[in-house]
Amino acid sequence: MLAIASGMAAVAGAIWIASGSRTGPDIAIEGHSISREEYLDCMKSVEYDTKIQIQQEHGTAYSEDFWLQEYNGRAGYEILAENTVERLKYIHAVYDIAWENDDVEDASYAALRRRWENENSRRNEKDDNGEVIYGLKEYTFELYLQYEMSILKETYCNDGTREGMDLTDEEMHAHYDSREWTFKENEERADFDTAKVAVERELREQKYDDMVERWARDSKVDGSMEAVFQFTLKNIQ
Numbered sequence: 001m002l003a004i005a006s007g008m009a010a011v012a013g014a015i016w017i018a019s020g021s022r023t024g025p026d027i028a029i030e031g032h033s034i035s036r037e038e039y040l041d042c043m044k045s046v047e048y049d050t051k052i053q054i055q056q057e058h059g060t061a062y063s064e065d066f067w068l069q070e071y072n073g074r075a076g077y078e079i080l081a082e083n084t085v086e087r088l089k090y091i092h093a094v095y096d097i098a099w100e101n102d103d104v105e106d107a108s109y110a111a112l113r114r115r116w117e118n119e120n121s122r123r124n125e126k127d128d129n130g131e132v133i134y135g136l137k138e139y140t141f142e143l144y145l146q147y148e149m150s151i152l153k154e155t156y157c158n159d160g161t162r163e164g165m166d167l168t169d170e171e172m173h174a175h176y177d178s179r180e181w182t183f184k185e186n187e188e189r190a191d192f193d194t195a196k197v198a199v200e201r202e203l204r205e206q207k208y209d210d211m212v213e214r215w216a217r218d219s220k221v222d223g224s225m226e227a228v229f230q231f232t233l234k235n236i237q
Contacts, residue, residue: 023036024036024037024038024039024231025039025223025227025228025231025232026223026224026227026228026231027085027221027222027223027224027225027227027228028221028222028223029085029088029089029092029219029220029221029222030092030096030219030220031220031222032092034088035109037109038088038109039084039088039231040235041141041142042084042087042088042091043080043081043084043232043235043236044142045087045142045145046080046083046084046087047080047236049083050076050079050080050083051066053079053083054066054071054076054079057071058071058072067080067233067236067237068233075229075233077229077232077233077236078229078232080232080236081225081228081229081231081232082225084228084232085221085225085228086216089216089217089219089221090212090213090216091145091149092216092219093212093213093215093216093219094149094152094153094212095107095112095152096215097152097156097211097212097215098152098155098156101156101162103152103155103156104152112145112148113141115144115148116139116141116144116145119139119144120138120139120144123136123137123138123139124137124138153205153208156208157201157204157205157208163211164204164207164208164211165204165207165208167200167203167204171203172192172196172199172200172203173192175199175202175203176192176195176196176199181194181195181198181199
């Protein structure tokens with residue numbers, strides 16, 4: 001189990017806690033309030049990709065008023081806000097699924113930050129003691145989030161008893177037949193028995209990704225998007 005004990009009730013553990021929500025974007029995703037800090041962390045993580053998206057779709061160069069310009073009737077900061085909310089919906093879907101399957105005891109944003117800080121403290125302590133550190137010496141918050149989400153995905157996909165993970169022979173063969181499977185060494189085509197482990201892993205990962213996308217797509221967002229737009233504009237400048 002990934003999560004450290006939080007001392008909170010289990011039901012409350014599913015909620016992404018908002019601190020200082022009065023100065024935040026004033027939205028909730030599936031009833032989980034989004035704090036100022038949580039929103040800004042997510043906004044920063046999608047800012048670069050959003051900039052590239054706008055530049056590629058509209059052929060515009062970056063300038064001082066880039067986020068104020070309109071692109072097909074939408075201001076740049078509005079596109080950034082929409083992408084931020086979509087990313088938050090996806091993150092919530094991952095952690096809600098993990099919480100329902102007891103893979104995390106506390107799915108809140110606050111608990112996630114505590115796990116990140118504890119992991120960095122553990123790595124710093126090992127470094128101070130001259131011990132071997134595998135991977136990064138220290139995680140940024142975004143890198144830790146990606147790391148933890150990848151573990152949650154792996155944990156789910158490795159359990160054949162979970163929803164969508166009990167694959168039939170028909171599904172396996174259909175996925176195998178959907179493309180060619182080859183040995184990396186000599187590009188020789190692999191038969192079904194040889195490729196079976198890789199086929200199973202890829203199919204489970206695809207089904208997990210589809211499930212998360214459905215959860216995210218169906219997530220209810222409460223609050224005013226206009227308020228989110230203005231909050232984004234205020235914090236992007």
